[in-house]
């Protein structure tokens with residue numbers, strides 16, 4: 522077995538030589554004192570790209586969501602989001618442990634909910650009920666299949682949320698994938714919401730980091746919670762430089778990841794023992810269900826691993842594969858052949 526094709530996530534990407542060069546040359550300072558010029562530039566650049574007043578660099582997408590959530594709500598509030606949402610399911614219970622809020626999940630097929638569903642989830646102002654405090658949408662939606670929330674869907678939900686007096690946070694860990702899939706700018710996607718976060722460490726290929734954006738007052742609040750949650754960092758311009766490089770060099774190429782995801786889906790859809798809806802592949806994620814008897818995701822993943830292909834389970838019979846800048850067309854074709862072999866053993 523030669524190369525491992527790692528399709529577990531777009532977070533597994535390794536920094537390129539150009540990115541490493543940019544990191545090495547970065548001008549740095551103590552960012553807790555607000556003196557790191559590269560961090561300041563990254564924050565300015567991302568805020569500008571998303572059309573918001575200010576930005577704040579944080580170590581992870583999880584912290585980006587949680588400091589935003591904490592800044593928008595008070596303990597005891599309820600946060601309305603998709604039942605498969607990342608901040609609800611994959612952030613170690615931080616909504617409860619760090620923010621003291623509870624979650625009001627909306628069940629969806631693809632991670633996208635409607636204004637009518639939001640209306641149903643909003644609590645009436647009864648003193649004995651939790652109070653709705655925030656709406657979160659995730660674009661692209663990870664466990665909904667890499668789905669894009671269109672600007673129109675975002676607008677409708679944001680209008681309804683604002684009508685109820687609720688702010689909207691956009692978990693845009695993969696917002697640049699939504700841009701690549703539609704040609705609609707990240708600024709247009711972010712316009713209807715009050716705050717947004719983007720990840721530099723996913724499809725954009727940087728080793729670390731996310732940026733939260735919003736108005737100045739919100740970012741001042743988020744700044745305080747970043748420190749409280751342990752995310753104040755010192756000479757972190759080295760990492761911000763990777764982020765700036767990623768924005769400069771790795772945004773337009775995301776369309777290649779989407780083409781590779783389509784190619785992968787088309788290859789896999791032809792295999793017996795797999796159920797896969799190609800029409801649901803919109804960005805860089807491919808989900809399938811195993812229908813072959815005698816198999817489950819654990820068994821298939823183990824066989825795939827032995828043949829050099831890594832992916833993640835999404836349940837007893839489900840598997841997710843994610844394309845990214847360290848896999849090319851050739852790797853995709855090899856992965857399809859290996860998965861076919863794994864299924865036929």
Ligand SMILES: Cc1ncc(COP(=O)(O)O)c(C=O)c1O
Pocket residue numbers: 580581582583584586607608659661662663692694695720722
């Ligand atoms: C939609 C979404 N939001 C947030 C995160 C959290 O990012 P991190 O792993 O940097 O904490 C992820 C991670 O995969 C994600 O998919």
